[in-house]
Every structure is written in C-alpha cells, then in structure tokens.
Amino acid sequence: MELNENEALKAPDASGRFGDFGGRFVPETLMPACLELEEAFNESWADPSFRKELDDLLADYAGRPSPLTDCPNLSELLGCRVLLKREDLNHTGSHKINNVLGQALLAQRMGKTRLVAETGAGQHGVATATAAALLGMECCVYMGEVDVERQKLNVFRMRLLGAEVRTALSGSRTLKDAINEAMRDWVATVEESHYCLGSVMGPHPYPWMVRTFHEVLGSEARSQCEERLGTTPDVVVACVGGGSNAIGIFSGFADSPAELVGVEPAGGAAVGRGVPGVVHGSRSFLMQDEFGQVLEAESISAGLDYPGVGPEHSFLAASGRARYESVNDAEVVEAFQLLSRLEGIIPALEPAHALAWVSRERASLAGKTVLINLSGRGDKDVDQILQLLEKEGRA
Ligand SMILES: Cc1ncc(COP(=O)(O)O)c(C=O)c1O
Numbered sequence: 384m385e386l387n388e389n390e391a392l393k394a395p396d397a398s399g400r401f402g403d404f405g406g407r408f409v410p411e412t413l414m415p416a417c418l419e420l421e422e423a424f425n426e427s428w429a430d431p432s433f434r435k436e437l438d439d440l441l442a443d444y445a446g447r448p449s450p451l452t453d454c455p456n457l458s459e460l461l462g463c464r465v466l467l468k469r470e471d472l473n474h475t476g477s478h479k480i481n482n483v484l485g486q487a488l489l490a491q492r493m494g495k496t497r498l499v500a501e502t503g504a505g506q507h508g509v510a511t512a513t514a515a516a517l518l519g520m521e522c523c524v525y526m527g528e529v530d531v532e533r534q535k536l537n538v539f540r541m542r543l544l545g546a547e548v549r550t551a552l553s554g555s556r557t558l559k560d561a562i563n564e565a566m567r568d569w570v571a572t573v574e575e576s577h578y579c580l581g582s583v584m585g586p587h588p589y590p591w592m593v594r595t596f597h598e599v600l601g602s603e604a605r606s607q608c609e610e611r612l613g614t615t616p617d618v619v620v621a622c623v624g625g626g627s628n629a630i631g632i633f634s635g636f637a638d639s640p641a642e643l644v645g646v647e648p649a650g651g652a653a654v655g656r657g658v659p660g661v662v663h664g665s666r667s668f669l670m671q672d673e674f675g676q677v678l679e680a681e682s683i684s685a686g687l688d689y690p691g692v693g694p695e696h697s698f699l700a701a702s703g704r705a706r707y708e709s710v711n712d713a714e715v716v717e718a719f720q721l722l723s724r725l726e727g728i729i730p731a732l733e734p735a736h737a738l739a740w741v742s743r744e745r746a747s748l749a750g751k752t753v754l755i756n757l758s759g760r761g762d763k764d765v766d767q768i769l770q771l772l773e774k775e776g777r778a
Contacts, residue, residue, distance in 0.1 A: 399587020404694035407586040421588040451607040456725040463748040477506040477759030485596035487514035490577035497521040501565040503558035504686030505537025507581030512546035522546035528556040582625025583693035586664030601635025615639040621756035622736040626693040628758035643705035651680030653692035654707035667694040683712040684732035714739040731759035
C-alpha cells in the first residue's frame with residue numbers, strides 16, 4: 384500500500400477510514416446512534432463553549448497539564464536521556480480521564496442519562512464512574528471475570544463511586560468480552576445510554592473522537608519538550624492496548640522527525656502478530672487463526688490484554704510512520720521494579736511495557752533523548768506483583 388507520510392496526520396474520511404482501516408461495522412440498530420454521536424461530537428468540538436467547559440475540567444478537576452519528568456538515575460543506567468510524560472499524576476491515576484471527561488460532557492449535551500463502559504485494568508472504568516458521579520449520571524461498567532479478580536482495588540473504587548460493575552463471563556473473561564457485553568447493553572438501551580468507549584477503537588466516530596480528546600497530552604508534551612530540550616525528542620515511546628495513550632502522545636509529534644514506537648505485550652501483539660480483520664466495529668490488525676476466529680490475548684497487564692488495536696495504529700504501521708515492538712511479561716515486571724527503585728515512581732504495568740522496551744534497546748538508543756508516556760500509576764498493580772514475586776520467592 385502506498386501512503387503519503389503526511390496522510391497519517393489527517394482525520395479519517397467520511398466513512399471513518401484511515402486508509403484500509405477503520406470504518407463502521409455495526410448492527411443496523413446502532414447505525415443511527417453512531418451517526419447521532421458523530422454529529423454531536425463534530426458540532427460540540429466546533430463550539431468554543433464546549434471546549435472551554437472541557438478545558439476547565441481538565442485543568443481544575445483532572446489536574447492538567449501533567450508534568451514532564453527527567454529521570455537522571457535511569458538515564459545514567461541506560462545511557463540515553465529518559466523523560467516521562469506524567470499521565471500517572473492525573474486525577475484517577477491515568478490518561479483515561481482526558482477522554483472520559485470529553486465523552487461524559489458530550490453525553491450530557493446529547494441528553495443521555497447513563498454511561499456504559501468496558502474496562503480491563505479498571506482505569507477506564509474508574510474514570511467513567513468518576514465522571515458519572517461528577518455529572519450526576521448513572522454508570523454501568525462491564526469487566527471480565529479474570530480482570531475483576533486481578534484488579535480488585537479498581538472494582539471497589541468503581542463501586543465506591545456509585546457505579547454498577549457487571550462481570551463478563553464469556554470467552555477469555557477479559558477486555559474483549561467486556562466490550563462485547565457493553566456493546567450489547569448499548570444496543571438495548573441506546574435511547575438513554577451513551578457508550579463511553581475507552582480507547583481509540585470501535586466504529587467511527589470513536590477512534591477519531593477518542594484520539595481528539597487525548598491530543599491534549601501530545602500537544603502539552605510537544606511544547607514541554609521544546610521548552611526543556613529546545614527541540615523534539617529522538618524517540619517517543621508508548622504502550623499499546625487499544626492504543627489511546629500512544630495515539631495521544633504520537634499526535635503531538637507526528638509532524639516532527641521523532642521516531643514513534645508503540646510497545647505491545649508479546650501475548651497480545653495485534654500489530655506484530657495480527658492480520659487485518661473486523662472486530663468491535665472496525666477493521667484493523669487483529670490476532671486471529673486461519674479460520675478468522677479471534678485468538679485469545681494473554682498479558683500480565685489487564686489493560687493490554689486485547690487481541691486487536693485501534694485502526695489508526697494499523698494505518699501508522701502500514702505507512703511506516705510508527706513502528707510496533709513487543710516485550711514479554713518478565714521484562715515488564717523487571718521494568719516495573721526498575722523505575723520504582725531508581726526514580727521513586729511506581730508505574731502501572733501498562734506503561735512498564737514502554738519502559739521495558741527502552742531498557743532492552745538501550746544499546747541502539749545510546750546518546751538519544753527518549754520520551755516515554757507514563758500512562759498510569761501502579762497502585763492498582765502492586766498486589767498482583769506482590770503475589771507474583773512471593774510465588775517466585777523474590778518478595
Ligand atoms: C495505565 C494504562 N495505560 C494504558 C492502557 C491501555 O489502553 P490504551 O492503549 O488505550 O492507552 C490502560 C488500559 O487500561 C491503562 O490503564
């Protein structure tokens with residue numbers, strides 16, 4: 384496929400396609416809801432009063448801008464200058480709040496009274512439950528049974544915030560299955576519910592809308608880097624589940640010379656191991672068997688345990704503007720401990736993937752400036768890591 388590099392910066396076409404990827408593959412009952420959402424988003428995003436309301440919430444409620452942190456100890460060890468974009472310091476503990484505040488305000492504008500969401504690691508569920516509490520909306524979050532077990536703390540937080548958490552018992556009982564159930568709920572309750580999707584995936588307009596709500600983190604990072612370094616970093620690295628934190632930071636550097644690297648879990652490497660297919664409403668790289676059946680993803684990190692990826696990432700991979708690498712669970716656990724010990728920052732297991740790749744590739748990164756999107760904090764993961772290290776006799 385011939386693609387112009389600059390095309391990667393553009394919005395999708397009218398049918399929501401980024402080149403060969405994206406689109407809107409939904410049951411007929413959901414088509415009007417997708418069209419209504421697209422129109423409401425376009426109209427709201429063009430309205431300065433909506434942007435102001437969102438900007439005020441991002442600043443006064445979520446705590447933006449998030450800082451840029453230099454990591455002197457880690458930089459010395461790795462031989463490259465490592466900078467972190469601190470999305471872990473946002474209210475509710477991850478980048479997810481940027482998108483959720485945007486969608487919740489939009490849902491309210493559309494007259495919806497209920498938010499439906501899916502969650503893997505629980506961070507998107509917590510962010511959605513938080514926004515629902517703030518705006519006085521009902522909230523129902525679907526979560527796979529496996530994730531309910533490994534992310535108990537976040538399940539409790541969602542319930543404290545007034546949300547109902549429904550356990551998805553089908554399939555691999557992880558994120559993919561939670562999305563299926565949330566979509567089913569949306570079909571049945573579309574009059575009063577907005578589906579607050581947690582990543583840059585799903586049918587159009589979700590991938591573009593979610594990316595737009597996350598651009599704030601990329602544009603902040605770009606100006607912070609220019610101020611601190613006098614230029615852009617050599618490499619920008621982010622973990623990729625559905626891909627929202629990665630798209631957010633990539634969007635700030637897509638028209639710069641920076642190399643863009645997305646890091647997937649080895650057991651859920653949709654770009655690395657997938658082939659194009661349709662899942663959850665759009666066409667993208669997807670792990671599937673020879674009969675087109677979706678393969679189960681497997682990752683230590685609940686937030687990356689997904690066999691697909693957002694369509695814009697497939698487009699960026701196909702055009703060569705971004706590259707996608709993978710790391711295994713053992714490398715992630717090591718990176719999780721490394722950042723904690725060297726810099727006093729306990730990362731979530733998801734961004735520990737980005738860090739693991741930088742740590743492994745230190746030889747080729749020598750002397751470079753590397754920006755890592757620290758998409759979330761590790762509070763939710765310490766119990767899981769404690770159990771793992773105890774089992775291995777290392778705690
Ligand atoms: C902290 C954190 N980072 C990353 C992700 C992965 O999502 P995405 O690829 O959409 O950023 C999650 C998902 O739960 C998360 O909690």
